[in-house]
Amino acid sequence: MGFSTQIEAVAYCRTPYKQKFGIPRQPGLVDFVRGFVELTAPYNHIDAVRGLEQYSHLWLLFCFHENLAQGWKTTVRPPRLGGNEKLGVFATRSTFRPNGIGQSVVKLHRIHQGKGKVILEISGMDLLDGTPIIDIKPYIPFSDAIPEAIGGIAQQAPEQLEVNFSHLAVEQLIRLDKRYPGLDKLIQAVLAQDPRPAYKKGKPDPKRYQVALYDLDIFWHAHEQGIEVETIQPFCA
Ligand code: SAM
Numbered sequence: 001m002g003f004s005t006q007i008e009a010v011a012y013c014r015t016p017y018k019q020k021f022g023i024p025r026q027p028g029l030v031d032f033v034r035g036f037v038e039l040t041a042p043y044n045h046i047d048a049v050r051g052l053e054q055y056s057h058l059w060l061l062f063c064f065h066e067n068l069a070q071g072w073k074t075t076v077r078p079p080r081l082g083g084n085e086k087l088g089v090f091a092t093r094s095t096f097r098p099n100g101i102g103q104s105v106v107k108l109h110r111i112h113q114g115k116g117k118v119i120l121e122i123s124g125m126d127l128l129d130g131t132p133i134i135d136i137k138p139y140i141p142f143s144d145a146i147p148e149a150i151g152g153i154a155q156q157a158p159e160q161l162e163v164n165f166s167h168l169a170v171e172q173l174i175r176l177d178k179r180y181p182g183l184d185k186l187i188q189a190v191l192a193q194d195p196r197p198a199y200k201k202g203k204p205d206p207k208r209y210q211v212a213l214y215d216l217d218i219f220w221h222a223h224e225q226g227i228e229v230e231t232i233q234p235f236c237a
Helices: 065-070 167-176 183-192
Strands: 011-014 034-039 057-063 101-114 117-123 131-138 162-165 209-213 216-223 226-234
Touching: 057 117, 162 167, 162 183, 167 183, 167 226, 183 209, 183 216, 183 226
Parallel strands: 162 226
Antiparallel strands: 011 034, 011 131, 034 117, 057 101, 057 131, 101 117, 209 216, 216 226
16 A cells, blocks of 8 residues: 555635635735735644744645545646646646645745734735645745746746726725725736636637635626726625
């Protein structure tokens, strides 16, 4: 019998990203968005993170928990290749993989402590709200960063689209500003990544899309020049 072990969450991640569609496809693509990593018992002891404040960035190892039930596939069609070409699962960052483990580098801002809680304030994550974190490690620049590395089909960050707001969306943003400061910047940064499947890009696309941020549904469509946000609504019950 081969090696097997049991893994449990050491923390859960809180992010504004409430559904998979629309989450940046790698960390750092939307770098200002804050999230929180809340350690769970018995790891929620300040001693477990003693010294971590000396690092600016962290590796989060996590579980693609929303996709676990669907298992893994030997080959996948990376969105970057328009869904036309297959690559081996180990040649991609597919979320459908054996063991369902993801890894992301994020920026560490602060460590909050109190009332039995230890919470890491981070930014730049590409994680769904509620993602189980299975390990946390400091990012070590001298060995983790390899400037001359070759990035295969992902050598550069994807191009960004221009994002505009309809008159209605601008009015809604003004009303929502107190409760969600910087919401316009967040929506713009998320949609500029163009969450649509790659085969839709550069073609007429009449579809109305929706992404979920905080407890809001953002409805939008793409046009030749970019993306227009139509309306912003609280989640429908
Ligand atoms: N940086 C990580 C890596 O390379 O292992 C993740 C890359 S993966 C392509 C990023 C995507 O995973 C996000 O855009 C989102 O759609 C999806 N995702 C994030 N958290 C998830 C979760 N908890 N369960 C399933 N899918 C998730």
